[in-house]
Amino acid sequence: MPHTAIVVGAGSKIAQALIDKLVKEDTCQHIIAISRGQTFSDSKITSINTQYDEASIEQACSQISLSAPVGKVFICQGILHQDELKPERKLESISSDNMLKVYEANTVTPSLWLKYLTPHLKSNEPCKVALFSARIGSISDNQLGGWYSYRASKAALNMMVQTFSVELARRAKNVKLLAFHPGTTDTPLSEPFQRSVPEGKLFTPEFVASQLLSLLDTLEMDGKASYMDWNHQSITW
Template sequence: MSFIDEINDANVLIVGASQGIGLGFVKKLLPDGRFAKIYATYRRIDSASELIALQDKNSPQLTCLALDITDELQIAEVLQNISNEINKLHLVINCVGLLHAGNLQPEKSLRQLNSENLLHYFQVNSVGAVLLAKHLLPLFKHNEQSVFATISAKLGSIGDNQLGGWYGYRASKAALNMFMRTVAIEYARSCPKTTVITLHPGTTDTRLSRPFQRNVAAEKLFTVERTVNQLLAVIEQLQQGDSGQFFSWDGTRLPW
């Protein structure tokens, strides 16, 4: 029996749901009768039209909220707004991630490094997630099984790094893994019913991966729908003792 099947009327928060995997989770969970309330965040309204349209069709089950994960004040305000409506969350999936944006591109060598870009990688991919964990804590302090999952990347595995390059992305995802491992230890004391994990989704056909798909074998390039199904399968099969672990899309554990 999965953690979701043990409860009725689960409350969900999808962070970074305007497109890609986050939007895919919203689409998948909306028709699932186990979820009473779904909150979904977006950073910019102009890139969230599909998400907002879903809210128009599925209110009050779906509520969309603006959130820049690099702004702690916004994180606190959004979670306070959620707390004003409900007193517990059962599933939180943080899908926010940065790989490229404008002039910010994965570095192929040391010559391409600059501190501004490195700091931005860490702000989005690492710091935002642990601040989210900080402000989520009150909503996980209940006696029902819950999961806090964050999308990481196999490229953040230090043990698996054989190719080098992509300094900012790799390091920020490695930092994310350490943050969530540490969060899992504290959550075990403060909200022991919550399992904290990081997930590698595989290469998914989204805007994030599109410039880098040329050398990806067709069978290893997943649709958003397939990725969402695979990650939900991992989440639903979690066992006691899995908190603080780093899982691949197929359920195998990845090296740190």
């Protein structure tokens, strides 16, 4: 079925790999790529540049014009480290400023995108929305501790995805939400931590994009949120 894809955070490596693959899909007629400054030259792609405060997000979503129903949405945003901000290895490292930055980037901003995109997603056609979470956001799977702010922000995002899904099951029955764990991918986000990654477990953005697209193709439109990894395996919330 001809559809539109929306990619938020289009400047990231995984997002760019997704866009490259979506351009080649015959059924994907239009790609809306939203970022702070990335531009694309392909005729299939409409670039929207914006900041990520709420007013800017609302304005960016108001610019969306659809030639086909939205079939796929990718919200590819989040931070793990930035300048002096690092994952906390012990409780003495926790700071309110860093916690708020991480929570805003990993929980608040993706939630605002879904809030303002939802009016564009309602139709009679299936629409699958992937929000980039992480296995480390699983409360039941937390055996190692540490990384307090990142864990908490991804756990909070998972709760938002679950809660959005309950409401959308009533208001937008065509929408399926996925909290997606991409695995450790060769991007700037993981770069400082790649030396500890087991052999064969550092993925290319192209591999992750392929795995995510094939996962979306298999997801059932069941009105429930899913939490799954790059290998198409469910993660316990």
